[in-house]
Amino acid sequence: MTCTDLRWTCTVAGATIGGVIPETMAAVLLTGHGGLERLEYRTDVPTPRPAPGEVLVQVAAAGVNNTDVNTRIGWYSKDGEDADATWSGVPLAFPRIQGADVAGHVVEVGDDVAPGRVGERVIVRTMLLGPTGGRPYACWTLGSECDGGFAQYVAVPASDTVTVENDWSDVELAAIPCAYSTAENMIQRAGLAAERVLVTGASGGVGLAAVQLARRRGASVVAVCSSAKADDVRTQGAEETLDRDADVLAALGPRSVDVVLDLVGGPSTTRLLDVLRPGGRYATSGAIGGPLAEIDLRTLYLNDLSMLGCTYQAASVFTDLVGYVERSEIRPVVSGVYPLAEIGRAQEDFLTKTRTGKLVLVPPGSSS
Incomplete structure (x- = not known):
């Protein structure tokens, strides 16, 4: 049987959808570390087939994230030689189809997967657990350690695809x-409750997710963002905003915050620790302001602070998140939608940081 013999159909919102799985597909290939010239849009990439335990997802939409850019430029490498330029600390295999966000439909299943999964509307766990057996602190990231969502189709572990039942658009689901899993993981690791929390980088995709998810838990949110985006961030749940160039210690005072969710890092880290109350928690999952920070260890140990690096995600993080989505307890802000072929423009716009929320790519043939 060839790929062109494979047909699938399902019913979504009362309408029957389906099609033929082609032998080749449109996809963006990352051909090496570097600039946007390393992204090659092609329409003759072989369509993957699901291995045992996998499903094939027809991608309806795929979000743009910092990790896509960081992986492309080799930012994760500490020695600058690209030998450790992935989440797992091994060289990246080229060509690689990036894309950490996937929303779409299951159109084919591999051996050992129930045929009834065909037609399910799903999102895919970014931090895949299937390839690592769920081993704690092992990292296998969609679009880095394996091919991701910047394509019409992607084969992923069935256990890492989660059905979603709601009336959101595919573009919203792809956000x-x-x-949101990054933000929820930080919140769960920090044990955030109805406390005062400071969120840096609050107008970006992860930051805005953190604002919404913190408010969902009853927290009082202080958000750091540009003044131009302050109104947007307050609309999403922040009670107070600070300009990103402000001195947070002068603005808030020492020992005034229970939890810091830091997505910026860099030189500002020292001041963020100063605003934590004794017993406070600092969680980080990003460093767009720079990977190096100098801290005063006296602040850390004399105040019994906890510092948490947050990458590995327990399975419950994603399933909890899907529950929030289905109960409409959160909703993403999407500020731009682009054809997959215009990925370069999308990433350029992403890097300007002028928009609030998420940018999303749509492959050809998607109804989104």
């Missing part, structure tokens, strides 16, 4: 997996 969820990476940003």
